[in-house]
Amino acid sequence: MVLTDSLHHVVIVGGGFGGLYAAQALKNAPVKVTLVDKRNFHLFQPLLYQVATASLSPAEIASPLRLVLRGQKNTQVLLDEVVDLDPQAQKLYMKDGELPYDSLILATGVSHHYFGNDHWQDDAPGLKTVEDALEMRRRIFLAFEAAEKELDPEKRQAWLTFVIVGGGPTGVELAGAIAEIAHGALKQDFRAIDPGQAKILLIEGLDRILPPYPPELSAQAAQSLEHLGVTLRTNTLVNNIADGVVTVKQGEEEEVIAARTILWAAGVKASSLGQVLHERTGVSVDRAGRVMVEPDLSIADYPNIFVIGDLANFSHQGNSPLPGIAPVAMQQGRYVAKLIPAKQQGKTPPPFHYLDFGKLAVIGQNVAVVDLGFLQLSGFVAWLIWVFAHIYYLIEFDNKLVVMVQWGWNYFTRGRGARLITGESVLPLLPGRSLTQPEDNQVKVKA
Amino acid sequence: MVLTDSLHHVVIVGGGFGGLYAAQALKNAPVKVTLVDKRNFHLFQPLLYQVATASLSPAEIASPLRLVLRGQKNTQVLLDEVVDLDPQAQKLYMKDGELPYDSLILATGVSHHYFGNDHWQDDAPGLKTVEDALEMRRRIFLAFEAAEKELDPEKRQAWLTFVIVGGGPTGVELAGAIAEIAHGALKQDFRAIDPGQAKILLIEGLDRILPPYPPELSAQAAQSLEHLGVTLRTNTLVNNIADGVVTVKQGEEEEVIAARTILWAAGVKASSLGQVLHERTGVSVDRAGRVMVEPDLSIADYPNIFVIGDLANFSHQGNSPLPGIAPVAMQQGRYVAKLIPAKQQGKTPPPFHYLDFGKLAVIGQNVAVVDLGFLQLSGFVAWLIWVFAHIYYLIEFDNKLVVMVQWGWNYFTRGRGARLITGESVLPLLPGRSLTQPEDNQVKVKA
Numbered sequence: 001m002v003l004t005d006s007l008h009h010v011v012i013v014g015g016g017f018g019g020l021y022a023a024q025a026l027k028n029a030p031v032k033v034t035l036v037d038k039r040n041f042h043l044f045q046p047l048l049y050q051v052a053t054a055s056l057s058p059a060e061i062a063s064p065l066r067l068v069l070r071g072q073k074n075t076q077v078l079l080d081e082v083v084d085l086d087p088q089a090q091k092l093y094m095k096d097g098e099l100p101y102d103s104l105i106l107a108t109g110v111s112h113h114y115f116g117n118d119h120w121q122d123d124a125p126g127l128k129t130v131e132d133a134l135e136m137r138r139r140i141f142l143a144f145e146a147a148e149k150e151l152d153p154e155k156r157q158a159w160l161t162f163v164i165v166g167g168g169p170t171g172v173e174l175a176g177a178i179a180e181i182a183h184g185a186l187k188q189d190f191r192a193i194d195p196g197q198a199k200i201l202l203i204e205g206l207d208r209i210l211p212p213y214p215p216e217l218s219a220q221a222a223q224s225l226e227h228l229g230v231t232l233r234t235n236t237l238v239n240n241i242a243d244g245v246v247t248v249k250q251g252e253e254e255e256v257i258a259a260r261t262i263l264w265a266a267g268v269k270a271s272s273l274g275q276v277l278h279e280r281t282g283v284s285v286d287r288a289g290r291v292m293v294e295p296d297l298s299i300a301d302y303p304n305i306f307v308i309g310d311l312a313n314f315s316h317q318g319n320s321p322l323p324g325i326a327p328v329a330m331q332q333g334r335y336v337a338k339l340i341p342a343k344q345q346g347k348t349p350p351p352f353h354y355l356d357f358g359k360l361a362v363i364g365q366n367v368a369v370v371d372l373g374f375l376q377l378s379g380f381v382a383w384l385i386w387v388f389a390h391i392y393y394l395i396e397f398d399n400k401l402v403v404m405v406q407w408g409w410n411y412f413t414r415g416r417g418a419r420l421i422t423g424e425s426v427l428p429l430l431p432g433r434s435l436t437q438p439e440d441n442q443v444k445v446k447a
Numbered sequence: 448m449v450l451t452d453s454l455h456h457v458v459i460v461g462g463g464f465g466g467l468y469a470a471q472a473l474k475n476a477p478v479k480v481t482l483v484d485k486r487n488f489h490l491f492q493p494l495l496y497q498v499a500t501a502s503l504s505p506a507e508i509a510s511p512l513r514l515v516l517r518g519q520k521n522t523q524v525l526l527d528e529v530v531d532l533d534p535q536a537q538k539l540y541m542k543d544g545e546l547p548y549d550s551l552i553l554a555t556g557v558s559h560h561y562f563g564n565d566h567w568q569d570d571a572p573g574l575k576t577v578e579d580a581l582e583m584r585r586r587i588f589l590a591f592e593a594a595e596k597e598l599d600p601e602k603r604q605a606w607l608t609f610v611i612v613g614g615g616p617t618g619v620e621l622a623g624a625i626a627e628i629a630h631g632a633l634k635q636d637f638r639a640i641d642p643g644q645a646k647i648l649l650i651e652g653l654d655r656i657l658p659p660y661p662p663e664l665s666a667q668a669a670q671s672l673e674h675l676g677v678t679l680r681t682n683t684l685v686n687n688i689a690d691g692v693v694t695v696k697q698g699e700e701e702e703v704i705a706a707r708t709i710l711w712a713a714g715v716k717a718s719s720l721g722q723v724l725h726e727r728t729g730v731s732v733d734r735a736g737r738v739m740v741e742p743d744l745s746i747a748d749y750p751n752i753f754v755i756g757d758l759a760n761f762s763h764q765g766n767s768p769l770p771g772i773a774p775v776a777m778q779q780g781r782y783v784a785k786l787i788p789a790k791q792q793g794k795t796p797p798p799f800h801y802l803d804f805g806k807l808a809v810i811g812q813n814v815a816v817v818d819l820g821f822l823q824l825s826g827f828v829a830w831l832i833w834v835f836a837h838i839y840y841l842i843e844f845d846n847k848l849v850v851m852v853q854w855g856w857n858y859f860t861r862g863r864g865a866r867l868i869t870g871e872s873v874l875p876l877l878p879g880r881s882l883t884q885p886e887d888n889q890v891k892v893k894a
Contacts, residue, residue: 057504059865066636079592095875189513418506428542
């Protein structure tokens with residue numbers, strides 16, 4: 001990288017909603033911008049569950065960062081991973097080198113949280129990256145393939161049992177989509193099984209799904225999910241996950257569920273850069289590792305370091321921290337992008353204030369819930385609002401005409417055309433029935 | 448799997464062009480069909496290079512086999528891999544069990560051939576599977592990312608040097624597409640490098656590229672590639688590939704090319720099932736491992752075992768075996784699908800005869816070469832023929848409306864929107880400049 005001039009250098013770490021909106025809002029500012037991300041694309045995470053459930057392809061919800069920022073001449077994109085920083089020297093340490101900054105914006109987001117049970121990760125993957133989504137997609141569709149071949153009814157039902165842990169928006173979206181796959185898309189595709197026999201269980205620890213929503217919307221979402229064929233287990237905690245078995249506890253009652261596909265949508269923790277920042281600057285972090293930020297999104301004692309998006313805990317508005325959703329990150333990115341040049345000019349802008357336009361969660365085709373604060377909606381109208389809001393934001397960076405066509409196509413065909421099982425070979429699917437490679441002409445089969 | 452009735456059981460191994468066309472042509476035959484494939488989708492291989500070069504997503508050129516065959520009630524699809532067979536007992540051995548057959552159609556195709564240099568595979572991947580294409584895509588776009596960060600001019604040029612080995616259609620397509628990426632799609636995307644400085648070398652051992660085409664078309668293809676910025680090296684053999692360096696030999700002259708991206712498009716060998724068949728039945732195989740078939744595509748001494756598509760060596764028409772292209776496989780699949788029920792009825796249909804409608808190879812946007820036998824075309828008209836032929840066959844199984852929209856979009860924007868670098872983390876890209884993770888507040892950087 002070549003850094004020649006003496007302009008104020010803003011380094012942004014992370015090209016998610018927070019970082020990318022900050023970069024774009026700095027387009028005409030008298031600064032030099034470097035955006036560092038370990039991936040070469042911005043991911044439209046709200047639609048990641050559609051990749052996991054074979055409605056969309058990864059490229060359809062990803063925008064190459066260089067493409068988005070190609071016209072922005074004051075901005076350079078670097079593919080690299082920040083591993084440490086020196087706040088006194090104002091330097092970042094990346095895997096491929098170091099990078100000095102004048103102002104720093106950290107927006108590296110969150111990953112899955114297993115609440116001390118990290119060993120559940122292999123059995124119950126979460127959904128944060130493109131690779132996570134392809135892994136979920138692979139497990140969901142492999143399960144039906146294995147069931148088609150399995151002769152033992154009990155084992156077959158385990159292949160046809162899907163447990164989703166966590167009744168927030170992601171869990172609700174996954175459960176709804178898997179129900180639609182089992183009862184719709186795959187209906188005529190098998191000969192030995194009826195995919196409609198699939199059991200889809202959604203496990204939630206609190207007393208209702210979508211807990212941040214008004215209780216009426218939670219109830220309507222629950223009803224819609226049940227209508228799609230999802231079984232809800234609220235007030236239910238996961239005690240253990242191992243080897244295709246989930247042990248849950250509702251009150252005093254323990255239940256053992258044989259399920260070959262277990263998906264994790266229960267919690268998030270801050271990316272490790274939050275901890276690094278804590279060690280280097282002494283800034284406080286919360287239990288999830290999120291960085292406690294000041295009213296202007298900077299951190300204590302370091303007015304030139306900002307933390308935004310899911311990585312930040314902003315607790316200066318309302319009774320709880322702002323939620324980890326895209327609109328918060330976008331508004332924070334834009335706020336900091338205005339704050340930095342203003343402070344250079346000696347101004348002191350007012351603190352950050354989040355404008356809440358509402359919350360959306362989708363359950364299935366034609367069904368969503370929308371909480372606009374002054375108005376709660378569910379059903380088809382809510383779904384239309386969800387569709388248009390997502391198209392609007394999705395096409396902002398990089399006109400995703402193809403997604404609209406794909407959605408239109410999927411809508412009318414109820415298709416799940418992206419159901420490729422990719423990655424390493426997984427055969428045999430039914431290891432108990434596998435064969436030894438016969439030698440010579442003597443073919444031998446293990447029982 | 449449940450096999451209850453006593454209908455003649457046709458087992459097809461492989462869901463490529465040969466196997467899938469055979470399955471579809473058996474739709475109304477009085478037989479029971481089982482299609483076994485280790486993947487759950489049919490791959491439209493002629494467009495795989497467009498996935499490797501970020502124009503299309505994998506799902507856009509793949510059709511789930513179950514979806515294609517869902518309406519065909521006499522047909523079951525099994526996700527499994529055939530590892531052996533017993534031709535006397537008429538049984539296949541798969542990783543998850545065994546499968547009896549009355550008639551067998553083997554259509555498992557080919558993989559890369561490194562001509563005794565299998566250790567080149569990691570340094571110079573080939574293009575046969577979705578995973579191969581994503582690996583090529585990842586290497587091509589990572590090379591530009593690394594070049595952007597590399598300060599040493601020589602190392603930077605090595606990152607910007609792309610060597611494609613093999614001047615057949617795949618090599619020509621890849622070279623043309625990479626030239627378009629470097630000179631077009633990425634033009635404005637970098638700050639430290641000019642992607643137009645990329646060198647793209649196409650290496651061919653014979654005296655011209657596209658050797659099976661008439662010499663005039665080869666010459667026109669060569670001119671078009673050079674116009675796109677591709678350097679051709681004909682009469683040139685690869686002596687060695689190791690560690691980012693290709694050693695080539697033209698006559699007596701040896702040249703060492705520093706290139707971080709080397710792609711293999713030079714040869715194919717039959718899938719291992721050809722060798723298994725040879726061991727179990729004594730049938731001859733050629734040097735590439737392809738099975739020598741009889742005029743009716745069966746194998747010597749086993750009139751109920753058929754081999755079709757790229758796995759077959761059919762040498763009963765013309766002076767050389769039929770080429771390993773989709774139209775041959777399709778016609779062979781349909782032929783066998785008619786032959787099997789006819790033979791059950793005691794008929795003896797005429798031998799297989801390939802109807803050659805011509806050959807197509809694409810070089811870049813607006814440029815292709817077409818050899819229709821009676822007519823040779825190059826340039827825009829040839830490109831239009833290529834586009835329509837591919838759309839026609841692509842949408843046959845599964846209406847790929849999205850591909851048409853994506854192509855239209857790409858055509859006008861010259862976009863390469865699917866340029867996601869996915870898979871395992873590869874950072875650091877420039878290992879010589881990597882850092883040790885600093886301990887405490889002492890940040891240390893390796894030279």
